[in-house]
Amino acid sequence: MADSTPSRPVDRAHRVGRTLGSRQLAALLPDPAGTRPAYRHLAQAISALILDGRIALHVKLPAERELATALRTSRPTITAAYDLLRESGYAHSRQGSGTWTALPEGRIPSNVTRVLAPPDTAIDLARAAPGLPEQTLADALAQIAPQLTEHARTPGYHPYGLPELRAAIAERFTQRGLATVPEQILVTSGAQHALTLVLGLLCGPGDRVMVENPSYPNALEAMRRARLRPVSVPVTDDGWDIEIVESTLRQVVPQLAYLIPDFHNPTGLLMPGRERIRVLRAAQRSGTWLVIDETLGGLALDVPAPPPFASRAARGGAGQVITIGSMSKTHWGGLRIGWLRATSQLVTELAGQRVATDMGGSVLDQLLALALLARGAELLPQRLEQMREQRAALAAALAEHIPKWTWRQPPGGLSLWVDLGEPIASALSERALDYGVRIEGGSRFATAPGVFEQRLRIPYTMPADTLREAVRRMAAALADGLPASPAARRPHWVA
Template structure:
């Protein structure tokens, strides 16, 4: 039955408290002896985890003695760590109830900062999202105005989405090889909204969710905030190890698995057809819901556009697949229109869940989306040719200025997943700010802490000249070493 939860093995504990265990925190922290003084080293690491969202706000930190034991350090060191966190605003104490995480006045979580950008940064490579041609938007708005007027005399609430847009999205699935009806489509405010609705309906606090590593950071953050337990499977330059995926589904029996098989973000990998069938069968055996993120599926640069993952399922079978997508990567992130495809009964349940917080998306945005998805406004070929050119420019610039770095040219998507050869990504990203470049190190995409520090995601979503200049600045930042201003910025939080 749509929306029903598969049975779970006995003994799966669900955490109901807001306490971070000492072993859990210790596993996220560096070796206390790696830098001196140790207490500043550890406090810096904890504050970074709080800013990145890997440690939630308003969570009780472990008792000093317990954390000291887990880290094999002295209690005095942990006392100094907590004192420094309180002084800098990353923690506060409640009389008789311990130390709790907090955020200093004026600081924003990293997720918000990354979306807002920095006014003093000339080149932004932190976001892999294209802009929309101004004339295309103007023309679409002109066409949409009369249709908006037709809707002005209605209440304007459409919890399922406008019927005509649902029909258009369903037709797109059908053309790609997956027969779909409008009642199998829910229009959402982006793919992230779709994922959040699914997590809220199908998962309970403490449930296990299988994810890729690296993965889309905002999806991982949604799972952390839902207090789900993620279990990661690696995605490398050569793609997925399907045997690991199968064994994880078999042994962990996750409630849900979140996968990006089409030009995976950030690696750009494309999952082969045979592997998709194996994943589907393994998920059916474990009773796991598959959430397939297709936001990149239309960005096929060197291969045909892949057919939907769900098209591999046997008609009338027991597969539990939800497909999510959006227009953010293919058109424009400012157009907050996404969707999900699921069994019609589950769509009804998700629409009911949606009404509690969001009674429906903007009619104007949905009519714009309908116009932009229409045959007369097709962006696909022009957009793909532009991306191919920008990808070539980025690859050439890296070869010229940073020949020691390595990458695989992806068959689609929006970025290169670059191997720096040494674990310096976070430090380089911090240093690059002084040279006018915002970029994200691989650790931001990691499902588990402390890994992927040798990786850098470099999008090719901006102009050729900007890409060449960005690479030149990165090369200069790497050659110059740590700068005084970046050292000052890292130390500012303890001032």
Template sequence: MERSIGSRQLAAMLPDPAGARPAYRHLAQAISALILDGRIALHVRLPAERELAVAVGASRTTITAVYDLLRDGGYAQSRQGAGTWTALPEGRTHRGIARLLGSVDTAIDLARAAPGLPEEALADALAQVGPQLAEQVQTPGYHPYGLPELRAVVAERFTRRGLATLPEQVLVTSGAQHALSLVLGVLGRPGDRVMVENPSYANALDAMRRARLRTVSVPVTDHGWDVEIVESTLRQVVPQLGYLIPDFHNPTGCLMPDEERARILRAAQRSGTWLVVDETLAELALDVPAPLPFASHGPSAQVITIGSMSKTHWGGLRIGWLRAPAKLVTELAGQRVATDMGGSVIDQLLALALLERADDLLPARLEQARVQRAALADALASHIPQWTWHTPPGGLSLWVDLGEPVGSAFAETALEHGVRIEGGAYFSTDPGLFEQRLRIPYTVSPDTLREAVQRMAAALAHGVSPGSVDRRPHWVA
């Protein structure tokens, strides 16, 4: 299946060119911004000029000028008779990479909902790892399934949480995103449908786009999931996969009730859909007991559970895992060998040491999150009282309603005032949605959160409107 984007699909992602002059420059700016954001992947074939002209309601001359400008700026490449593909200009950084690198200036970084690891915990783990590492270096060090001791600990934690699990049902991965990518590669084929929540975790959505899967969205509101819509989607669309974040959903913070989990499991069993359940945030329960594993609520023969240490400990470890039927774990390990042979033994030994002490470390992490959440909420109420939100019972961020569709514009203005943050549209499966939202993590210190809110209040006072975003590439005057 060719990597391409249809004319109607691209047109739906673009602003109306009618009110902008010159229209070709306006459209070229929008397409280049989509490429930088990752909303359109690299090396994707763009629609033919005539088809896109009809879809956006512009002349073919206008679209020819758009493509010429994209090529001149390095955002597209063409070959005679073969079409035009997306590209990235030399010196420009993909927004996903820039987001992970974080701030290289004085901006407060609220784009990433990921905490750091206490130095004392790291020092203790390193002291424990030394002798174990000395033993490991006498071996080849390849563990495509993961270090056996770590697989056993992860399995035991699932069992203690209420889902009986054997080590052979566990595959250790380089983070939850790696686990998801492996699953998409084995169970998905280009063009397959995957049911996703809307909004959802942006990096997961990007992985699905790159796997050339067709997303079918089901809404998640401040009040949670409409299970009847989920059931009807599974029944009528019969997707190959479904990706869910039922525990302190990212970004809304919602927690799915037990009875809804059971209904979705039954519906997925009837449709034959594989459910990929992301439980990365499951242990970050701040106001309620930690939820039982999703797969413990019903038939789980086609449920894959993904977990990670990124949110509970530190993303820099790059340790995650998945729980699945043993036969599928073997297939996924085979897929994994083709790319990285196995994870770092040192990181896995550190993860093992930290997980063995998790019951001692986690309570302090949860209390810290409660304090930070309260500091963020108090600062917002004091400095920007017109914004609203529902306090999540767990997780690491607030899903804030701005009252008007200015999320992306505000994120740009906030950066000018020293705060790096994501507008709600970044978490959307469909163009134009959630522009009235911001995701604000509470993963930095209370003092830093208070300073960030003061800077955001100054940005708001500066003035923000839906049309105030200037995300032009450097080649546009």
């Protein structure tokens, strides 16, 4: 049976704001005091934020006087900084309507650049995503060829997803302990697509959303672009502080909470069952939608695979839980197949939201996903054993070459959350590029600037020999010495 619909209504009356507040911008910028010339440093910082996507395009910047007050600097400094932004193409002015962000001709946002043109010699540790064996892909393609021919006789539009794939995903939920029917499944172009649809339907600019700190960077970015107000709850080496989670839900009453309880990205932690029940109860009392990201849930390396989070909800409470997942982490990121599970009514509303920009996913990809899911009992154990071997190789290499770094071995997932012992992560990731290693500092996973500078997320999705070489290169970068300040920080794209 489908879950009952929660009583909290979906508010569609929000209006999109396109103005960046002075305090909001000031929180993203370095203190201009002591820098010479201060206006140039401010202009460089703002342009870097625009390239990184932290400041959206076509957004009105704060008035010069307001930003000067927020930064405790002079108005001429802000005027000069805005002039430099306009000269370099990162801003333009409209007569009587202020200064607006822009992208200079020929420049590409950093997240797009890193996807399109990775250096051939670099070992890419910025993306925690495995590849798909060539033979597995070839076998699946051969298997689905006759089915694809049959589908070619139809229009091919499936805004809810291919019916047989929806049924297969629903059956997987049922087998894992959460009774689900196909009408409760929406197939999406990855988990990020699912999250974006949910945010677009259930939230509006200014709404508060509860997020973990650290958390998945692309999810945080989706919330920033939706103009939401994140309220963070800590995830430490010891796990979630459930009392803080409960008090945040009770006092802030966020519209939505986004959590990764299964082998949390980036820490790899697994939320205990009793804590899940407390979160569910607190969310039900506050009327908060829970978006549970189970993308990594199948990658249980040292413990049994956890049951669906919503399966622990009291009768009727699962209707407040939206579960999202994908095949990117268990199979291949290039297979853009994700899904969400919710009430049938909410799935219908989300499908309507989806059609406005996307008529439906690729039939070929969905047939391929169906074939791979059918072979899950054969393919997943192989994948898990491979991850265990690569995790062991990475840990051994770190212990040999950089023994002062520490970490806790995660019971699942795809990466280590390494403590460097000092706040050098951004400087190290910058220097590591010169040694042919692309990796992200911990601040990329933070909800606020300057946090987790002593952390690196190091995925073990590469072959063992590649991981050992990556560690040797990072050790060489450390031995060579790091810059005093990562002022020229080049942001990377993260998965």
